[in-house]
Amino acid sequence: MTEHESLDERLERWRRVTDALEPPGGLSERIVAGVLARAARPSWMDLMVTYGRRGVVAAALAAAASLLLATASGTVDELDAEAANMEIGL
Amino acid sequence: MRQAGGDLEEAARRVARGDVSAFATLVNATSARLYRLAIKMMGSGEEAEDVLQESYARAYEALRAGRFEGAARVDSWLYRIVANQAINALRSRRRRPAVTLQNDDIVADPRQASDVRVVLRELSGWLDALPADQRAALVLRELEGLPNAEIARIMGCSEGAVEQRLVRARAALRARSEQ
Numbered sequence: 072m073t074e075h076e077s078l079d080e081r082l083e084r085w086r087r088v089t090d091a092l093e094p095p096g097g098l099s100e101r102i103v104a105g106v107l108a109r110a111a112r113p114s115w116m117d118l119m120v121t122y123g124r125r126g127v128v129a130a131a132l133a134a135a136a137s138l139l140l141a142t143a144s145g146t147v148d149e150l151d152a153e154a155a156n157m158e159i160g161l
Numbered sequence: 162m163r164q165a166g167g168d169l170e171e172a173a174r175r176v177a178r179g180d181v182s183a184f185a186t187l188v189n190a191t192s193a194r195l196y197r198l199a200i201k202m203m204g205s206g207e208e209a210e211d212v213l214q215e216s217y218a219r220a221y222e223a224l225r226a227g228r229f230e231g232a233a234r235v236d237s238w239l240y241r242i243v244a245n246q247a248i249n250a251l252r253s254r255r256r257r258p259a260v261t262l263q264n265d266d267i268v269a270d271p272r273q274a275s276d277v278r279v280v281l282r283e284l285s286g287w288l289d290a291l292p293a294d295q296r297a298a299l300v301l302r303e304l305e306g307l308p309n310a311e312i313a314r315i316m317g318c319s320e321g322a323v324e325q326r327l328v329r330a331r332a333a334l335r336a337r338s339e340q
Contacts, residue, residue: 078335081287082303085201088280089304094196098210099188106188106218107181110225 169235176224184221191236192217195243201304202247202297204285208254216246244301244315251293287334295330298323 076084169190175183192213199209199216220242223229229238288296294316301312302323309327313320 076338078331078338081334081338085280085284086304086306088276089197089201089284092197092200092277094193095206098196098213099185099192101210102192102214102217103185103188105214106184106221109218110221 170231173224173229173231173235176221177227177229179225184224187235187239188217191239194236195239198240198243198305199247200281201284201300202244203250204281204288206281208250212243212247212250216243219246241315244297248293248297248316251296254293287337290337291330291333295326295333298326299330299334302327 169187172183172186176187195213196209199212200206203209203212220239288299291299297316298312301307301315302309309320309323312323316323
């Protein structure tokens with residue numbers, strides 16, 4: 072580097088040094104390991120397909136069960152009303 | 162690059178068929194060249210490695226999903242992925258608070274390290290002041306030696322826009338050198 076280095080000279084020096092640069096040891100191995108580990112992880116979409124679908128089925132079953140219970144036994148308000156009626160002997 | 166183009170094309174086809182060792186072949190043959198591109202763009206060894214990791218992950222997904230159709234050579238295709246990933250990283254770096262650049266463990270040869278460290282510190286100091294698009298155009302033109310037409314293809318803009326970015330980048334650097 073000189074005191075009066077022109078912009079072109081500076082860029083040329085940067086190019087020369089960076090062109091000669093050799094990457095740190097193990098770079099390729101780290102990249103391959105990282106990419107394969109990432110590929111082995113389930114993606115958000117995979118999780119949605121696997122567990123999301125199960126979640127939808129579970130939610131639908133829970134909703135159906137609540138409906139059956141409510142139909143068979145009445146709502147919480149109705150149960151409270153029945154209990155109150157029993158207390159007063161109705 | 163150690164592998165001939167045809168070997169890389171064959172390795173890419175094997176990756177698409179699920180051959181993991183072929184992916185290692187692809188990375189071994191291309192990572193040194195692409196690391197130099199990434200470190201010139203980012204000015205930091207750590208960020209260059211992050212860019213490479215993300216780029217190869219995207220390339221791997223594309224190959225496995227059959228999205229690489231072989232219209233371009235594999236090494237040119239990877240080069241464009243890394244260049245674009247670096248541009249995106251530069252743009253998002255602008256939106257985050259400034260980070261202190263670490264240049265430890267950037268090169269294989271420790272004797273080479275101090276020269277490289279000095280240049281990268283200088284390069285970062287000068288280029289960090291430029292907008293991401295100007296910086297990317299300047300690096301691809303002046304440090305990678307690409308023609309404007311190729312830079313335009315990589316950056317998804319016209320050759321005129323590349324020329325304008327280069328003129329502005331050089332003007333900003335020249336103004337700095339005259340300070």
